[in-house]
Each structure stands twice: as C-alpha cells, then as structure tokens.
Amino acid sequence: MAENCIFCKIIHGEIPSEKVYEDEKMLVVCDVAPAAPVHVLLLPKQHTDDVVTASSELLRHMMSKVKLIAEKTGVVEKGFRLVINTGEEGGQTVKHLHIHLLGGKVLGWPPC
Ligand code: 5GP
Ligand code: ZN
Secondary structure: OOOOOHHHHHHOOOOOOOEEEEOOOEEEEEOOOOOOOEEEEEEEOOOOOOOOOOOHHHHHHHHHOHHHHHHHOOOOOOOEEEEOOOOOOOOOOOOOOOEEEEEOOOOOOOOO
16 A cells, blocks of 8 residues: 555545445546446556556556446447546546546547
C-alpha cells in the first residue's frame, strides 16, 4: 500500500466506494465524479504508479475483464471507451494505475 494513495485507501476499505466487480488482482468502482452515465475505474489491488510501471501480466489481466465489466455496467452492446491517463501531460491526477471505462451516451472526440 502506497502512503497517501487514494486508490490504495479505497482498496483497503479506508475510503468508501461503490464496487462493481472484484477479483484477486483488481477492484472496479464507480468514479466519484462521473464524466458519463457509466464511469467506472479499474484499479489493480497492488499499487503501481501507471501503465508504464505496470507488468504486462497485470495489464493482460485487467484487459481480459473489460468485456465482463462492460456487460455488468450495461454498455457492451452500444459501446464504451477505455482511457488510461498517464503522467502530468496525460492528465493523470491519481498516481495509482487505473483504467477509466466510460459509456452510456455518445462520447465526444477528441477529448482535448
Ligand atoms: P485521472 O485524472 O487520474 O485519470 O483520474 C482520476 C479519477 O479518480 C477521476 O475521474 C476522479 O473523479 C476519480 N476519483 C478521485 N478521487 C476519488 C475517490 O475518492 N473515489 C472515487 N471513486 N473516485 C475518485
Ligand atoms: Zn495506490
């Protein structure tokens, strides 16, 4: 557990969250400030800063559950977007790897 990491605190139950899915490696929770009708965050249970520091095994596991989470949140048929903000210029505000899954409306593009 990384010190002062909001997502580590969510994973350890120190900050409440609305859980959507959980397995041995990952917790999926609703974003506290949703940017779309469906906006969940895929959080690895073991702290790693970002997609650059994450192991390929972890990333493979997280991606392998995307279809299931999209089904659970009701967006698999109409479509959805995955976002991994990385670093300062990438807009990452919480330095614990997370994959945003957004959907439930037509999403704009480009995002900047
Ligand atoms: P980033 O900008 O790092 O890609 O995304 C961080 C996300 O975490 C934001 O969408 C923000 O709303 C969400 N967030 C920040 N604090 C909390 C929290 O305490 N609980 C939950 N569920 N989401 C949070
Ligand atoms: Zn963390």
